[in-house]
Amino acid sequence: xxxxxxxxxxxxxxxxxxxxxxxxxxxxxxxxxxxxxxxxxxxxxxxxxxxxxxxxxxxxxxxxxxxxxxxxxxxxxxxxxxxxxxxxxxxxxxxxxxxxxxxxxxxxxxxxxxxxxxxxxxxxxxxxxxxxxxxxxxxxxxxxxxxxxxxxxxxxxxxxxxxxxxxxxxxxxxxxxxxxxxxxxxxxxxxxxxxxxxxxxxxxxxxxxxxxxxxxxxxxxxxxxxxxxxxxxxxxxxxxxxxxxxxxxxxxxxxxxxxxxxxxxxxxxxxxxxxxxxxxxxxxxxxxxxxxxxxxxxxxxxxxxxxxxxxxxxxxxxxxxxxxxxxxxxxxxxxxxxxxxxxxxxxxxxxxxxxxxxxxxxxxxxxxxxxxxxxxxxxxxxxxxxxxxxxxxxxxxxxxxxxxxxxxxxxxxxxxxxxxxxxxxxxxxxxxxxxxxxxxxxx
Amino acid sequence: xxxxxxxxxxxxxxxxxxxxxxxxxxxxxxxxxxxxxxxxxxxxxxxxxxxxxxxxxxxxxxxxxxxxxxxxxxxxxxxxxxxxxxxxxxxxxxxxxxxxxxxxxxxxxxxxx
Numbered sequence: 001x002x003x004x005x006x007x008x009x010x011x012x013x014x015x016x017x018x019x020x021x022x023x024x025x026x027x028x029x030x031x032x033x034x035x036x037x038x039x040x041x042x043x044x045x046x047x048x049x050x051x052x053x054x055x056x057x058x059x060x061x062x063x064x065x066x067x068x069x070x071x072x073x074x075x076x077x078x079x080x081x082x083x084x085x086x087x088x089x090x091x092x093x094x095x096x097x098x099x100x101x102x103x104x105x106x107x108x109x110x111x112x113x114x115x116x117x118x119x120x121x122x123x124x125x126x127x128x129x130x131x132x133x134x135x136x137x138x139x140x141x142x143x144x145x146x147x148x149x150x151x152x153x154x155x156x157x158x159x160x161x162x163x164x165x166x167x168x169x170x171x172x173x174x175x176x177x178x179x180x181x182x183x184x185x186x187x188x189x190x191x192x193x194x195x196x197x198x199x200x201x202x203x204x205x206x207x208x209x210x211x212x213x214x215x216x217x218x219x220x221x222x223x224x225x226x227x228x229x230x231x232x233x234x235x236x237x238x239x240x241x242x243x244x245x246x247x248x249x250x251x252x253x254x255x256x257x258x259x260x261x262x263x264x265x266x267x268x269x270x271x272x273x274x275x276x277x278x279x280x281x282x283x284x285x286x287x288x289x290x291x292x293x294x295x296x297x298x299x300x301x302x303x304x305x306x307x308x309x310x311x312x313x314x315x316x317x318x319x320x321x322x323x324x325x326x327x328x329x330x331x332x333x334x335x336x337x338x339x340x341x342x343x344x345x346x347x348x349x350x351x352x353x354x355x356x357x358x359x360x361x362x363x364x365x366x367x368x369x370x371x372x373x374x375x376x377x378x379x380x381x382x383x384x385x386x387x388x389x390x391x392x393x394x395x396x397x398x399x400x401x402x403x404x405x406x407x408x409x410x411x412x413x414x415x416x417x418x419x420x421x422x423x424x425x426x427x428x429x430x431x432x433x434x435x436x437x438x439x440x441x442x443x
Numbered sequence: 444x445x446x447x448x449x450x451x452x453x454x455x456x457x458x459x460x461x462x463x464x465x466x467x468x469x470x471x472x473x474x475x476x477x478x479x480x481x482x483x484x485x486x487x488x489x490x491x492x493x494x495x496x497x498x499x500x501x502x503x504x505x506x507x508x509x510x511x512x513x514x515x516x517x518x519x520x521x522x523x524x525x526x527x528x529x530x531x532x533x534x535x536x537x538x539x540x541x542x543x544x545x546x547x548x549x550x551x552x553x554x555x556x
Binding site for chain 1: 453454457458499
């Protein structure tokens, strides 16, 4: 019986293949191995969003836990609708307006890709969905900077506008085949999985938003303790797991590049956490769970742009350097007094910039040799550093300016900063009419 | 000496806490509790007879010397009210307190509060 079914299946598949080849003589075929891994990666990246919700949710006060977790889930909802509608066309369509952004009418509602198999041997649907998860998590990262004090409606409008006006253009410049940063220098600005596109753009926006909206009521005089570090640790763990899809999926392959990306991702996360823990032992005498979670994130953020070009020793170095600099940045935040509540800039912005620049010194020799072969007179580390700095500088400047504009518009029209009364009651009550941690209730 | 026990809505906790600190009442114990008042009033209004469910509340315990009772109670009433007052805003109980002891110094009576 089983044999019969498998024979008929094989026959059906053969018929489909014959049909496929007959229909388009030079059609690219799907590679099942690559497609399987990319489907898995797509799911893994989405797993990072509830991970982020738990990470951030545990860090805020009890009265804001639902409101904060909803910031992540709202990104799944809002960007989940926007991305297939227009986001994919804006990011990966051919450049318009002088390459400022992409646009392809056929990509509206993903209509034009129903039968497309990409040159990487995966259906374009898989690629579009994989990239969609990146578009979802990026605005959710920003929410850490203005936690505990934003209007939910204002937030929804802000992330929608931000995704269209900031994420899509930067994504187009860095990752689309005709993007100008993708083609800067002999082998492009290196951003393997989203150092500039995801972490620097969201981190810088986070800083701008924290400054624009002002500190939470009572900050920094009142200490605001995390409501649930257990949940934060679980969130950090989910982020680490999901990051294997984020980085190792970004090769859009299932081969040596994937293995390299996965290995350096693992090493940088561990090195980041290890370094943060050692710093805390030296500085305070105790290693904290939040320190370990922050170190994991710092390492993962720093390796994100670099996962395609550095070797394990470089990954170790990047994780360690990122932790040291992020730790200093968060100490500096305390001195400067701005309220980046959950350190979205301190970890993602700073870690992303450190990764995107410092990776230059750890590029594997074969990559540099290929780059050198492409230009007369060779290509040096310092020249690549210039390319990296250009990409970082453009991302920082663009994200900062446009985000400030969007924040201003949303604040003046819908309102982004909530009133004092609502802030004291907490987001859960004032924005959602619910409360988290319901188990405290006996019935 | 009196023990003031107030049951308030969770979303007014920070309002009450800050108002008390402003009024120089700085010693306070807070617990999360569940309970209900005459909820059948609300249920009747909806035209259904249901046993009231337990709702989350916050309980404050404040021990004060007699001359501070009024200021404490007034402050709580003002800060715990929603608007002009709604069903469920809470209750305050005042009980006479026999003794107060500070564990660290073994002080007893009014100075220990």
